[in-house]
Amino acid sequence: MNIKSIRFRLTLWYGALLALLLAAFSLAVYWGLDRYLRSMLIETLAAQSHQIGDEWLAGIATSGEDYLIDEIREHVSPENNNRFLRVTRADGSIVFQSDQPRDESFNPAAVSKVSISTDEGMRQERLPCGKELLIYSLPFHATGAGDFLIEVGASLSQINNTLHGLVIIFLATLPVAIAIAAVGGYGLMRRALRPVDEITRSAERISSLNLSQRLPVPATGDEIERLSATLNRMIARLEDSFKQITRFTADASHELRTPLTVVRGELEIALRNGQVPADIREAIESTLEETERLSKIVNDLMILSKLDSGQMQLEKSIFDLGELAASTTDQLTVLADEKQVSLSCSLRSQAKVEADRARIKQVLVNLIDNAIKYTPAGGRIEVSVRREDSNAIIEITDTGIGVPQEELPRIFDRFYRVDKARSRELGGSGLGLAISKSICEAHNGRIWVTSIPGSASTFSVELPAAEKEVS
C-alpha cells in the first residue's frame, strides 16, 4: 500500500476525523448520563428527607420517637434499599441511624457528624474506605420537640457501575466501527479513483511515437471527465508542435539538398581544372570538406525526421544480436587499434531479435565509434550482449572520459555536444546519438547511458527479444 497515495491519505484523514467525532460523542453521552443519574438520585433523596420530616418527625412531640423509628423501618427500610439515614437532635445526639446496608457498600458509622445548623442541601462525602456517598441534609423544626437534622444518603457506586459499563461498551465498539468505516472508505475511494488510475495507465503509454492516441474520456460529467478532456487537449497541442518540428526538419533538410548539390558539384568541377592556383585550391578543398560534412548532417536530419514521423520503413528480420555485435566489433577493431584502445566483445547468451539489421548495426557502429573516439590510448572498450527477461541487451562500456552527471539527460538531444570544441574537432554531425535513440524507439526499445565522469561510461541498448527464453 502506498502511504503517499491520495486514497491512503484520504482514508487516514477520514478515519481520524471519525474517531475524533465518536470520542467527542462518547464523552458527551458519559457526561450527560452522569449528570442525569445524579440528579435523579438527588431528587429521590430529597423527596425521602421531606417525607420523613413532614409525615413522621413533625408530630414527634405527640407520637414519640419510637413511632418515628418504626415508621422509618417499615416505610423507608434504609438497610434493604442500601441507603444511609440519620436523624439527629439539636444537641447532636442521634435519634436514628441506619445499620450496615444489605450490599455492604459502606459503613454508616464512618459518616461524619455535621452541625445541626447546616443549610438544606447536598454534600458528597468520601468515607475512609474510599466509598463516596451523596448525602441530602434537611434541618427540620418539629413543633414542641425542637430542631432536628434529617440526612438521607446513597452510595455513588451504582452510578459509577453504570458509567463504567458504558465506557466498556464504547471501548469495545468504537475501534471496530472506525475500522469498518476506514476499510469501507478505502474501498469507496478506490472505486472513485479507478478512472484516475486508468487515465494514468493510458497516459503512460503515450510517447512521442504515438501522440495521435488519446485518453479515454468517461462521460460522467465529473472532475475526472474534465481532467481527461484537459489532458487530451494538452496532448493534442503536443502532437501539433511535434508534427511541426518533424515537418520543419523534413522540409529544411529537403530544401537544402539541391543547393548543396550545386555548391559541391561546382567546387568539385572547379577543382578538376588543373590551373587553379594553390591558395584557391586550398580554399576550395577546405570548403568541399565542410560541404561533405553539411551533406551528412542533412542526410542525418532526413533520417531523423523519417524516424520521428514513423515514415521510416524497417526491414525486419530475425537475427542474433550477439552475432551482429561480434561482427561489428570485428570490423571496428582497426579503429580501436589505431588509437591503441582494446576492443572486445563477450556474448553471455543467445539473444535473437526481430529488427532492421542495418539500422541496429548503424546504432552499434555509432556507439562503438563514439567509445573509441572518447577513450584515451591504453583504455578498454567492452561490448557485451545478454538476455534479460524478454529483452536483449547490448552494453558498450569504455574507460573513456565519461559524461558529467548534469549532461546525462541531454546527451541524446539533437546537436547536443558535451565538450563542444573537442567533439567538433573529432567530426560528427551531432546527430548520431539522437538517431540511435530514434532507431531504438522505432523498435520499441530503449537506449540509456550511465557514467562515472572522468573514468567510464556505459551505453545500453535494450530491444524486445524475438522469442521466449529457452530455459
Added chain:
Amino acid sequence: MRILFVEDERKVASFIKKGLEAERYAVDVAHDGISGLDFAESYQYDLVILDLMLPGMSGTEVLRSIRRKDANVPILVLTARDSIDDKVKNFESGCDDYLTKPFAFAELLARVKALLRRGAVERKSILRAADLTVDLNKRRVTRAGRMIDLTVKEYALLEYLMLNAGQVVSRAMIIEHVWDHSFDSFTNIVDVYIRYLRNKIDEGFEPKLIQTVRGVGYMIKAGDEE
C-alpha cells in the same frame, strides 16, 4: 558518347553539363519532363540521367515512357527521395542506377562510367596501374613483380580503387561498395584502411599510386594513361 540530362534545377543542370563535357561527353539538357521525352524520342542516347522531381510530367512517367521505346538505354535516376519504397518502385519502372541528392560529382561520374562500360567492354581479368597488378580471378596483387599480401578488406578496397582507376571515388562510395550502409556515418574507417593499403603498396615504391583528393575522396592513378 551522348548523354541526355533531364533536370529542372538549372544550376544543377549547368554544373553537371560542364563537368561531363570536361570529361568529353556530349550532353543535352532538358528542363522538364515533356521536352526530356521529346529529346529521348528524337535522338539516340548512350545514357539518360533523369531527375525525378520534374514539372509537367513526373520523372517516373518519363522513365516508363523512355523504357517502353528503348529497352536498352541505361538510365540513371537522381532524386531527393531515398526511401526503400521509392528505390524499389523506380528499379521496377526500369532505372539502372540511383543517386540521392546531395551527391558528389565524382560519384555521379563514376556511376556514369560504370553504366556506359557495362556490357560494352569485356572485363579485363588483370588490372594494371604503373607496375602494380591486380589479378581479379586469383585475387593476387603484385608491385614491381613482388607479391603483396593483403587482408580481405584491403583487397576489396584496392580492387574497387583499381576498377575506378583514374577517377576519384568518395568515402561514401567506398563504404557502400566495400562495407555497407551502416558505416555511412562519421567513422574514419576508410582513411585507416587507405593508410594500411599505402603502407603495403606504396611504401618503398615509386610513383606513389594512391592519391588523396581533399574534400572529395581517393584515387589511384590510371597507369595506362601515363
